[in-house]
Amino acid sequence: MKRLTMLSNQLRGLTHAITRYPLTAAFFLSAAVINTITIHTGESYINLILACVVGAVLCAALQAAYERFFNKSSARLLLMGIGIALTLAYYLIIKAAPELSEEIGIRTLVALLALFFAYIWLPVIRSKISFNESFMAAFKSFFHSIFYSAVIFGGCSLIISAIDLLIVDIPSKAYAHTANIVFIVFAPLFFLSLIPIYPRKRDAAKNTELDDIIERAAFCPRFLEVLISYIIIPLTAIFTVILLLYILLNIQGSFWTNNLLEPMLVSYSITIIIVYILASRLQNKFAALFRLIFPKVLIPIVVFQIASSIMNLRETGITHTRYFVILFGIFSACAGVVMSVVPVQKNGILAAMLIAFSAISIIPPVDAFTVSRMSQENMLKNVLVQNSMLKDNAIIPNSSIKEEDKKKIVSSVEYLSMMQYTNKVVYMPKDFHVYEDFYNTFGFEAYGQPEHTRYVTVYLKPEEPINIAGYDVLTRTSINLDETSNSKISDIEKAGVKYTLKKERKGNQYGIILRGSSDEEIIRFSTDEIFSRYLNKNENKSVLSTDEATFTTENDKAKLAVVVQNANMNISSNNQAYYNAEVYVLVAIK
Structure with a gap:
């Protein structure tokens, strides 16, 4: 009975979440409606859906700012207006693009990540509630919402299957419509309903009831404590030893050229930082040793990887993926320093740093895509000039250049073509296609084919x-x-x-x-x-x-x-x- 009462209270919290986050709820509902049309007609409205998702997360972050720093309704209305205006601006920007490119997708994902951490961090800035508690509440709420949503979707799917099998035929799109409602409307609203209201900045008086609610939301369950302290931390320790041994054994050899290690070290850094935050309030020896040792171990590992990645830039130039790897490496090294010298109660600095680094990576002129485009253009131009293949902004084909220079040209052209930047390079032919036009443009095959092949599709x-x-x-x-x-x-x-x-x-x-x-x-x-x-x-x-x-x-x-x-x-x-x-x-x- 107690669990049923708890579930009932949580479901009733959905109504409270809608009144607390009206614009966020409206954006998610709009996204679900648009996606319903997509499922029914087969036509894509991805730009509208993305704009709704960005608007929903942005308005949730602005609501968190209002709850922390403001009291008047006029301030809330102003922030809501800002949220609508920024969402409309985002939609107009992506609508003006010829297509939804990889660049737009990555910029959007990074912006959503920054907004989500802003949503977690803003309510506890200079508060008696630490970022660790806010992060734990969001962490638990996320997995609770995923679990309940999966159970609801699974149950609804079984009901639809039973009706389809035993009573009347049901279109297969019913499953997609169900998933649309559950995961785009129910899941995020249920997540928001589990996030407590944190004390305002001006609230000096102690509110016992509010403190109890926040404490319950941020409490680490015994299951999660055991999982973190006695399973994840020991496994991370073993992996760290293996990683250190690899670096020591290959410090004079393959470590500096092994690009496959980059995603592994990024994952390792993410794991260390998240586990550090989750373990910040745990009172056991494993958690204490982890907080004491691992931030200090993280720093040299990440510094070595940053150096390795920078060394490889001489051969490959900067791409947006390597830009993010290096930037995240710098963030991880800074995070390691912060975790080593700053008390765990001040972990909100990590969120502020993440938001700042995310902004740097997507806001011109130092963003990942502007920097990578300029780097690849410069590398291509330098190789062409060195081999007398560029004259009056026109490329002169030459098949007799060194293989090393050919590889650099192929690498740069492939990247510029993949990212749809070739039209921005003044000396590249108009409507250049790397597979069809490379040989005629540069005089040699991009992929070492014995002969040139021209492809045409009409x-x-x-x-x-x-x-x-x-x-x-x-x-x-x-x-x-x-x-x-x-x-x-x-x-x-x-x-x-x-x-x-x-x-x-x-x-x-x-x-x-x-x-x-x-x-x-x-x-x-x-x-x-x-x-x-x-x-x-x-x-x-x-x-x-x-x-x-x-x-x-x-x-x-x-x-x-x-x-x-x-x-x-x-x-x-x-x-x-x-x-x-x-x-x-x-x-x-x-």
Whole structure:
């Protein structure tokens, strides 16, 4: 009964969470509605959904600031207005972008991380409640909300399955709609309902009831204490010993060039910092030794890794991933110093540092993407200038440069192309495609291929209408240069006379042929016309108009029209060709 009462109180807390965070609730509900439309129609509204999520987390952080520093309703309304304005600004920024790129995604994730830690840290700035307690309350609330949401979703899924199996058919989208409601609406609101209201900055009087609520929210359960103290900390200690041994054994060799170690050390640093915060209030020897030793061990490990990453920059230049690795390494080293010399009650400094480093990484001109783009552009330009491959802002192909310089060019061009920065480089060709244009631009293969291969893809929009007036039949077939045998496309009958439409291969010639009842050839279309037309196009990938997609041939007996649905072609420097296509064939018999 006690547990049922507790669950009932927690569920009732959802109503309180909505009144406490009205804009956050509205944004999450809006995201769920938009996602419902996406599930139902299949159309993507990812920009709107992202804007709603950013707005929800931002408004939650602003509400935390209001609860800590302000009393008047006017201040709350002002902060809500700021939240709406910033969310609208974010939406307009990502809407103006050609597409949702990796850069936008990473910037958004980093901003959300900073806002989430601001939400945890703001209520306890210069408070009698420490950041450790706020972090523990948020940590527990997060996993509680995930657990309850998973149970609710699992139960609803079983109910839907039972109804679908035993009573009436239910569309498969019902599961997606259920997950949408549970994880986008219920889970975050349930999380917020578990976060206590912290004392305001001006509240000097002791509030026993409020203190009890916060203490319960920040209390470390026995299960979690055992997990942290007697399982996670010993395992971390063993891993630390292995890591130190590896560094000592390879300090003069592979450690400085082993890039695979970077993600492992980032994960290690994250683990140390989180466990340190969670163990900050635990009163046992394992937790005490961890707080005493591990921050000091973290510092040299991270410093060595920062040095290793910086040394590799000479060969690869700065990429956004390496930027984040180095920046997080600097943060971890600073965090190690703070944890070593500052009392655990002041761990809020770590949150402030994380927010500051996150802001540095995404706000120009020193953000990860601006710095990485400039670094790769400079590295590419330096190699081109050193090899006399750049003149009057035009690249001069040269296949005789050193292999080391070729690798640098390939690395920089690959990165700039992946991040869609090539159009910002003044000397790069317009609409540069690394796979199709690299050889013609630089004079050598990007991936060591023995020959240059040109790829072309064209297609007709599915919704594009096809005029069939004047033709007797329309059929569909595929064309593949690898086919060696003849095959029938379809039989046609008109005025009691039977005809056969065939695909035939004769030598290197591949054609679509209409034959009469005596197998005589009535009309022939050579598919080479298709590929010779498109291989001469300047674009390597393009949408076709109906006129561009249509080929016709006619004589006094019949007329054929071939309409390309899609075609893929490649031809190598030694004129070895391959192509395939899906086409519509229209036949008119006179």
